[in-house]
Amino acid sequence: MKNYDIIIVGAGASGVFLSYELTKRDNKAKVLMIDKGAPLEKRQCPIKKGAKSCLKCTPCHIMNGYGGAGTLSDGKYNITTQFGGDLHNYVGTQEALELMEYVDDVLCSMGGADAKLYSTASSELKTTALRNNLHLLQAKVRHLGTDRNVKILGRVFDYCSSKVDTMFYTTIQDVVKKDDGTFEITTDGGEVMSCKDLVLATGRSGSKWISSICDKMGIGQKRNRVDIGVRVELPAEVFKHITDDVYESKIVYKTDKYNDLVRTFCMNPYGEVVAENTNGIVTVNGHSYADPALRTENTNFALLVSNKFTEPFKDSNEYGESIARLSNMLGGGVLLQRFGDLIKGRRSSTRRMEKCFTRPTLQATPGDLSLVIPKRQLDNIIEMIYALDKIAPGTANEDTLLYGVEVKFYNSKVEVDENLETKVRGMYALGDGSGVTHSLSQASASGVHVGRLLAEKYK
Template sequence: MNQMYDVIIIGCGEAGIYAGYELSLKNPSLKIGVFEQGRDIYKRSCPIVAKKVKQCINCKVCDTMCGFGGAGAFSDGKFNFTTEFGGWLTDYMDHDEVMELIHYVDDVNVAHGATTNYFSTTTPEAQALAKKALEFDLHLLQAQCKHLGTEKNLMILTNIYEDLKDKMDFHFNTAISEIKTCSEGYELVTEKGDIARCQYLIAAPGRSGAEWFANQCKNLGIKLINNQVDIGVRVELPARVFEHITDVVYESKLVYRTKQYGDSVRTFCMNPYGHVVAENVEGINTVNGHSYSDASLRSENTNFALLVSNRFTEPFDEPYRYGKHIASLSNMLAGGVLVQRFGDLVKGVRTNEHRLSQSFVKPTLTAAIPGDLSLALPKRQLDDIIEMIYALDKVAPGTANYDTLLYGAEVKFYSSRLELSHELETKLPGFFAIGDGAGTTRGLAQAGASGIKAARAVLSRIK
């Protein structure tokens, strides 16, 4: 293969999909190439989800993380209408523009089957929750939230794929080994040795491609800025403990500053009546959560992440590798995802199979191995998490119960951020960087918005 395109998009996650959607919608004559190391939406199938194996077998390309839809394809599809969290797009454009882009993405989703219902933090019930949380120094972030549901989210993405598959060249199972500049603009070399060139390049590498993309940028002389890495655990407890909160706001983003260290800890990815799942990030097993909109697919538990944000300064410049190292320690101890009862953690006792079998909370991730989180997570982050759990127990009594389950490690990797223009363009003309893997976003809404923004910039120049 030796092809020339007007635009090439690297990555088929949320950001790349919406970039391609906008380009093909507004200028159907464009020749667009999309390169994705994973498979198309119909062929993605994790062996664990398919019940072929019980534990991660480290597939060469993880179907949970890679392919059309990216890591978000098998998420529970939480779509947040806010700039308070979910990314850093307001560093490049004003609040109103970001919100316009988010609503535009939502309109596309609705046109492909998404619900029009959402949860709001402005209702009297939600405001009462926010006031109650403040009494204990917990801060409920304000945002409208749509819950698409794990199965509905996949359906929406499938409908979008059907809409796009004949409008651009999709190259699945095709990883890019190198990005080069050339006389036409940019040259991409695949792992198979094929070459594709383009005038405009939109990189949307996703979380699984973050480290690779950072290395490509270094080779191209693009300056990187340290970004944060979030380290923590996934909490699982009876759904009724949090139902007075999740029934009102669904995705409750509660932020707390610890008294011991002054660190920021937050709840993230709340999954009422959901399931804890494992995911593979470049050979490292981490943990995540899903929640279905279909009541028949729900569990009796709610799960959510507790994350401690770590932002590094010079001379340290490898937060991504730091996060991977922390996650690898739990893999080393458990051979995968590790689970421990909260009471055992506080008591300094390792959870074993016998103790776990006595727990009133039954794990939805049955492949998790009982163990001791204190041997995997740094003391500071673990102290922060324990303090946060006691704070949450005041607004949701039962959070700090002995049998509350903690899975580790949950690590959110964000690529080192690039110096970008207000159009999300790098210092190299016509080269744009978008989405979670480029360090500009960390959620479905802003990732999609970043794709629309970059596409519009390209369209304005071609026009």
């Protein structure tokens, strides 16, 4: 049996920055990082190699492997406490912001310094939005691009490789807390290891696993939210005056009809729409690149409606999964519909798509989103599109494309203290897997926070 001081389960943003901080700071800890996905150099989605649709790889290269779901994303780091998680509720607002600024410094030192840092603080867009009953959230945004992001993560991995052991293509089957206070870990390959401190950093794709471990250990969790919506794709010129100014615009709107909140999310200027596989369910997302040669003629972003549930219903993620399954059932994966067809109450067909001026960047099945997305959420999305059309004329064009569905699963919020430690001494839960964070910046910052604590412990 191999013995370690610290085992990190998950090589996503929080695990990566935890390993970085342990490598940088003086300590004697013997560290192992485990991930069910592939090493960085082997993370290749089959769609990029010519596959016409998601092949449901196990594990999904988009979601799993070194760097986690953030690796093949567009590398967007939002420095803010207004969205992206609740890390500030645990460590304090100022500390959370300082941790995110530190993450930004590390990224710049590893090759991200040329990436522009945007800010919405003094943007005229905020005034224009308010005049149209839209609310722009404040943030600083560092956009690395998928291509630059992968290179930076490669440098971080190389930096940590002398200090941190790694195991890929490995899942944890069982965790046992021993009488001496150590943890015994059993992998799917039957290998048994022990550690003094166990860090759960599994990200969104490990939500069910981390819930099962918490249930076994008697650690409290809260389940009550899932965001459901579509990914919008339109000509980049429509949002150019916004994306050139602030790049990532988090705009929130309260609908007149239902008084629900709808928001823009993950804006990708000159980007592409992509499919991703979460626990066997195909949903939609978006990427963009730093290299001008890789850019497209379109901009895409998500429109999401927040859904919070009360007793007796508790499994909000299952609700989101059931809606995504409908899309997979009807379209064999992702469904695509023109906004004009949705408004006119007709499905988008192959013939109608051939006449569409907006060329889709993801090959998806033309269909009818009204057969998939519940009426309340769909009404909210339509109302939001008309609201955005006031500040970005052309958003409500007939040829605006809607991909469905996009679902943001929020992991059950694990009960942790200000150190992100559970009631089980030596067991930490951080990053998106803990439900504490929902963004690259905050997940990375949580890894730095715990890394400093553990480095001091093993100094």
